[in-house]
Amino acid sequence: MLRFETAGESHGECLVAMLTGLPAGVPISLDTVNHELWRRQQGYGRGGRMKIEHDCAEIVSGVRHSHTIGSPVAIVIRNRDWQNWTEALPVEDAAGAEDKRKPVTRPRPGHADLAGAIKYDFADARYILERASARETAARVAIGAVAKALLNVFGIDIASHVIRIGRVRLERPVTWEEVAALRARNEILLGCVDADTELHMKEVVDEAYRTGDTVGGVFEVIAHGVPAGLGSHTTWDARLDGRLAQAVVSIQAVKGV
Amino acid sequence: MLRFETAGESHGECLVAMLTGLPAGVPISLDTVNHELWRRQQGYGRGGRMKIEHDCAEIVSGVRHSHTIGSPVAIVIRNRDWQNWTEALPVEDAAGAEDKRKPVTRPRPGHADLAGAIKYDFADARYILERASARETAARVAIGAVAKALLNVFGIDIASHVIRIGRVRLERPVTWEEVAALRARNEILLGCVDADTELHMKEVVDEAYRTGDTVGGVFEVIAHGVPAGLGSHTTWDARLDGRLAQAVVSIQAVKGV
Amino acid sequence: MLRFETAGESHGECLVAMLTGLPAGVPISLDTVNHELWRRQQGYGRGGRMKIEHDCAEIVSGVRHSHTIGSPVAIVIRNRDWQNWTEALPVEDAAGAEDKRKPVTRPRPGHADLAGAIKYDFADARYILERASARETAARVAIGAVAKALLNVFGIDIASHVIRIGRVRLERPVTWEEVAALRARNEILLGCVDADTELHMKEVVDEAYRTGDTVGGVFEVIAHGVPAGLGSHTTWDARLDGRLAQAVVSIQAVKGV
Amino acid sequence: MLRFETAGESHGECLVAMLTGLPAGVPISLDTVNHELWRRQQGYGRGGRMKIEHDCAEIVSGVRHSHTIGSPVAIVIRNRDWQNWTEALPVEDAAGAEDKRKPVTRPRPGHADLAGAIKYDFADARYILERASARETAARVAIGAVAKALLNVFGIDIASHVIRIGRVRLERPVTWEEVAALRARNEILLGCVDADTELHMKEVVDEAYRTGDTVGGVFEVIAHGVPAGLGSHTTWDARLDGRLAQAVVSIQAVKGV
DSSP states (O other), X not given: OOEEEEEOOTTSXXXXXXXEOOOEEEEOOHHHHHHHHHHHTOSTTOOHHHHHHOOOEEEEESEETTEEESSOEEEXXXXXXXXXTTTTSOSSOOTTGGGGOOOOOSOOTTSSHHHHHHHHTOSSSHHHHHHHSTTHHHHHHHHHHHHHHHHHXXXXXXXXXXXXXTTEEOOSOOOHHHHHHHHHOSOOSSOOSOHHHHHHXXXXXXXXXXXXXXXXXXXXXXXXXXXXXXSOSSSXXXXXXXXXXXXXXXXXXXXXX | OOEEEEEOOTTSSEEEEEEEOOOXXXXXXXXXXXXXXXXXXXXXXXXXHHHHHOOOEEEEESEETTEEESSOEEEEEEOTTGGGTTTTSOSSOOTTGGGGOOOOOSOOTTSSHHHHHHHHTOSSSHHHHHXXXXXXXXXXXXXXXXXXXXXXXXXXXXXXXXXXXXXXXXXXXXXXXXXXXXXXXXXXXXXXXXXXHHHHHHHHHHHHHHTTOOOOEEEEEEEESOOTTOSOSSSTTTOXXXXXXXXXXXXXXXXXX | OOEEEEEOOXXXXXXXXXXXXXXXXXXXXXXXXXXXXXXHTOSTTOOHHHHHHOOOEEEEESEETTEEESSOEEEEEEXXXXXGTTTTSOSSOOTTGGGGOOOOOSOXXXXXXXXXXXXXXXXXXXXXXXXXXXXXXXXXXXXXXXXXXXXXXXXXXXXXXXXXXXXXXXXXXXXXXXXXXXXXXXXXXXXXXXXXXXXXXXXXXXXXXXXXXXXXXXXXXXXXXXOXXXXXXXXXTTOHHHHHHXXXXXXXXXXXX | OOXXXXXXXXXXXXXXXXXXXXXXEEEOOHHHHHHHHHHHTOSTTOOHHHHHHOOXXXXXXXXXXXXXXXXXEEEEEEOTTGGGTTTTSOSSOOTTGGGXXXXXXXXXXXXXXXXXXXXXXXXXXXXXXXXXXXXXXXXHHHXXXXXXXXXXXXXXXXXXXXXXXXXXXXXXXXXXXXXHHHHHOSOOSSOOSOHHHHHHHHHHHHHHHHTTOOXXXXXXXXXXXXXXXXXXXXXXXXXXXXXXXXXXXXXXXXXXX
16 A cells, blocks of 8 residues: 655755655656656746746655665655745744744635644744645655656556636647647646647736736646556545545645546 | 444445444434435435335444444444345355346446456446445445534534536525525425525426436535634645545545535 | 454444455355354353354345455344343433443453543443453454455465463474364364363363452464565564554453564 | 654665654654664664764754644654765666675575565565664654653653563562663663663673574563553554554564563
């Protein structure tokens, strides 16, 4: 049974991802993991931080001589901005450090800020947003890159594309080949396989940007080459659709599946 | 930590539901559990079997003197039609029983029949559909009734209503009071709080029935009185929305959340 | 992944055992399950109840035509003495039933009575001992019989014998064949492969019986034909010795492994 | 629910420990964690490596301003000897690196070497012993130090002592105060509360050392201030003794509990 854990605060020293239960002998390429991290940081309308980060994975266990060895895979992704946060988010309290904090006292709507501060009894939502941050998904992307390497051994491939942003929707059917070709590109705009539709999507994002608003969207993930019979109908928690639904909805900002 | 299991084939002796991890002292009423089972069997356009079943829960453990005692709650729901299936689905093989089987060799689209038969290597999908059947949800309803009794202790209440069937959609906002009032009714048509909309929904069902088709829908579940901070943003699998997504999507015939 | 649950009170309607995660196609014999239940009820120095019980398993799901079908296996073991307890342990309170209770207000040393009553806040330990009872092991024995059927498919066999009771210890080495032969006997005294040692063990039990005391012992379980590499050294909770230790120590009255 | 994971090879870059499910607000001292790591490295008869290592924990997430913040606690313990192993255990294969490996082709009796090599299909047991190594317990000690900080909030304290080495056994009863005083010492010999007995234990270790043998022992762990009712009798896997048994037996070299 595969299981994974992530740890790390958005402005902390690093993110840590751990994947347990892999068999030995799966070929792992650090370049491939880093390419997935690069892909996560692309896309139209991303914030400025994305541009400076250039995440880089360090695999510190579980992979030797470019193959898994059966033991847990741990991956560290350092925060390049940590030196600017050592005083605001120190592990240990230092004398006089109280005034270096960067408190967040206006919870942002739609985020975990308020519910988290109530649950964990914080006067300041800083600790909540540090962990509820979308940056945590970098750890998942690194884990996902390793998991894809396992799937590849069985001829299974995964790719995704965007089918809707705001009111603009991709209206035509797509093929696996189109989505795979999209993934292979070196430039990522909005992740739509259709150039015209993507331009309309871009306009929607531009408009939201101008008005200081945000805009939702829909993406589709395609698993190619999956054998029939993964998952099981026999128990509620073995059903593949339910497990996928949890995994997808647990991603920050995802609201439906 | 609460956890539950269900067992039982659609035409087998009985369904069994087990709920583990309850505290002691939660008041449980067998009538309430059975009322929830009755509600499951209502609704417009249900098949004939629903009308003859009248499911009835037997709590065989975990509840004494009308209260939970901390040990696992096991509930048995007998199949009133079992006597007609003893030869088709016997636990043990009997001489000459081979010709009493009721094989299913035309897998139904959209069901687990084909994928399950491939996975478990059956020439006959009978064993698959016996378990993948919507009848399994009766066990979940019984467990859910006990779980609701726990929530009630904390002032939390759950109710649901239908907001769309086919192209007909409830266009106006609803209040908790409306949904709670809907639940209190002794007659269930299509579970919509708005009488006019419900009539239109009924027409859509009638039309599908005439043409031998089926029709999808959307329902909304409201949890009332939930304190802020249930679930947690700290790990992917503690997020409440992800857990709810899995639970809902794991229900037979649910395709999105 | 196999997992199991048990439910049921010692004097309740029945015990329920559920085993989830089995593959399809494992041959299951009800006689074999019942033979294991019979073995549990044998042995020197057992209480009177053991003699009247003659436990009998009803498999109500997961097995059809003498083979598993992949869905959860649920087994019901009825309590033949239930009619004498319906008023003391009713599921629902009845008017005037208060005086039919059989309260236990003197917690027995070495049992869960006191700790359980404190934890679950009961003035009466009845509910605790009903669940902490050794009778619960009947459900585990039934589950174990099904699990052994799975192991048998892989040529793995399990048997056990007693190597010490009180101060009397089996001093010589034993072979798998001796232990397997012991298991095949139709009469069970104290489960020791050596007749002389068993007689001495019997004397120790007789002596304890005379003085109203109890006496401990040591048994050995042998798994025969196990391939190298079950379990894994890679994580603390995949280690086979740790998992076996938990399983064995979780048996009522077992104090070490 | 608390859960933990460890990762890391004995001669790899570092060990990583992750503890998930802690509440916020638990005071954590890095000095205390490091003191526990120091204690692990003391004791009579330890190998030379223990003397050069001086493990040091870096908490990289989950603790800020000396308190837990609810998110997973990740701890990194660097391997001070890693620079000597970069060519023998590289994450990625480099040209010509094949001859820098340090293969282990004589599996050591009583270790995971042989079973692991069979399970994971390695011609070389190096990858097995790197993970099955006792060094992994350093990660558990760090996690344990954080877990103890949580217990301390509830007035629960944990300490241990050695009661037997080889044929030498502590024959007198001990008090909690003696064991707590033993823990407070700045020098650790063999962890026995009785000075005379400890000297005899030392002789047994010396003798084993002279003859190139090893010698087993028995230690006792005392949890002080534990409220009645932790764990539960209601299910096999909630029983505290079973959970403790698994945790203890999963420690490398522990053979019984």
